[in-house]
Amino acid sequence: MQITTKTAIVFTIMVGAGMTLISCKKSSDQNGRINRQRVPVVNVLVVQPRPADEMADAVGTLLPAEEVELRPEVPGKIIELNFREGSLVRKGQLLVRLKDDDLEAQMRKTNLQLDMAEKDEFRKRKLLEIQGVSQEEYDAALHLVNTLRADLDLLKARLDQMRIYAPFDGKIGLRSVSPGAYVSPSTVIATLQQTNPMKLEFSVPERIAYGVASGKPLRFTVGDSKTVYSGTIYATEPGIDPSTRSLKARALVSNPEGKLMTGSFARINLLLEHFPEAFVIPAQALVPKLDGQMVYLIENGLCKSSDVDVTMRTDSSVVVTRGLKTGDSLIISGLLQVRVNAPVNVMPSGKTN
Structure with missing residues (x-):
């Protein structure tokens, strides 16, 4: 019985040790897996x-490159309207003429007087050379010539005020008067716009104003159109507007076919900086x-x-x-x-x- 009891005790100890070793190995394996799982x-x-480009979006308005309201310098009656509404006109073209019969008559009279005065001055100049007239008589004749020439220049200036010429190439709009109407300097006869090229005016917030400068390109679309147009910035305001904290700029846009219209709303995409x-x-x-x-x-x-x-x-x-x-x-x-x-x-x- 003693041998049997000792054998049982030894067997129990060996089984316990084996279970402990197995338990430690399992724990070690689990810790290894946990450590590996914790490494992200x-x-x-x-x-x-x-290369990269820094771009920014903005909105703007299309403006004519040049625009003027056609108004007379002096009151008068319209006798000629030498343009068709919506037509293209050339710089220097006579557009409007006011009644100027009295000025034309005064010019003809002054021209005749000047012609006679110049002949008299020439004759007295020759006589003065041989002492046939006094210096005072010749000076009076020369003074009359100069006076009539000044009068003629004044009449020409007044006559020009009765006419309106196109100050630049452009497209003329709808007229608001008819031939025979009496107009004054406050009357707008029509509007003339130069639409090729055009101006695109827009503003950008202060935080990106550094990237807006003359010579930089931009692209834009108008209204619901998918057509992309291009332009080049040509000028900016000298500083930030303190009331809006923004910088106003303008770009020139080519419009040879006349598809772009003044006043149109434009969605702009502009290049702020290029990183090579x-x-x-x-x-x-x-x-x-x-x-x-x-x-x-x-x-x-x-x-x-x-x-x-x-x-x-x-x-x-x-x-x-x-x-x-x-x-x-x-x-x-x-x-x-x-x-x-x-x-x-x-x-x-x-x-x-």
Whole structure:
């Protein structure tokens, strides 16, 4: 009975030790699996420079390059309207003529008087050379010639006031008067516009005003049309409007076929800045911090952080100007699971986390 009891005790001890070893091995395996599961798996982007354009949207209004209301300088009766409504006219073309019979008669009379006075001045000049007349008589004749010439210039100026000429090439609008109507300087006879080229006027907020300058291109559409037109900025206001915190600018737009109309609403897309070599990264890779923004990188299998400066932002991407270099492995997913200086695993190519 003693041998049997000892044998049972030894067997019990051996079974217990074996179970303890099995339990320890299972615990070790479970801890290994847990540790492996705690290493985050992320997607990365190898940073490479590429060209990028910073664009901005704005709205504007199409304006004529030149515009003038045709008004008479003096009151009078219209005797000629030398244009058709909606027609193209040339610079210097006579458009409107007021009644000027009295001025024409005065000019003919003054011309006759001037002709006689010039002949008298010539005769007395010859006589003066041989002392046939006094200096005073000759001076009086010369004075009369100069006076009549001045009178004639005045009549010509008054006669020009009775006519309206086109100050530039353009398209004339609808007239508001008829031949025979009496008009005054307050009467708008018609409007003349130069529509090729045209001006596109728009404003941009202060935060992007730095990118609006003379010589920069832009594109725009008008109304519901899908046609894209182009133009070039030629001038801006000298400063920001303090009441709207915006900068007003104008662009020149070619309109040879006359499809664009003044007053039209335009949706504008303009180039603010071109980056020949930019680091463009997904917007979700940015991590905000108290004093700016940062990104996570992988270096030797460990997560590292890098502060960055961002200059251009869209809904899906940003341009980084500081904090990245060519070849950096940028973490673009799993940002909430990674920790600085902790190991990370990279998702195999073709898979996403």
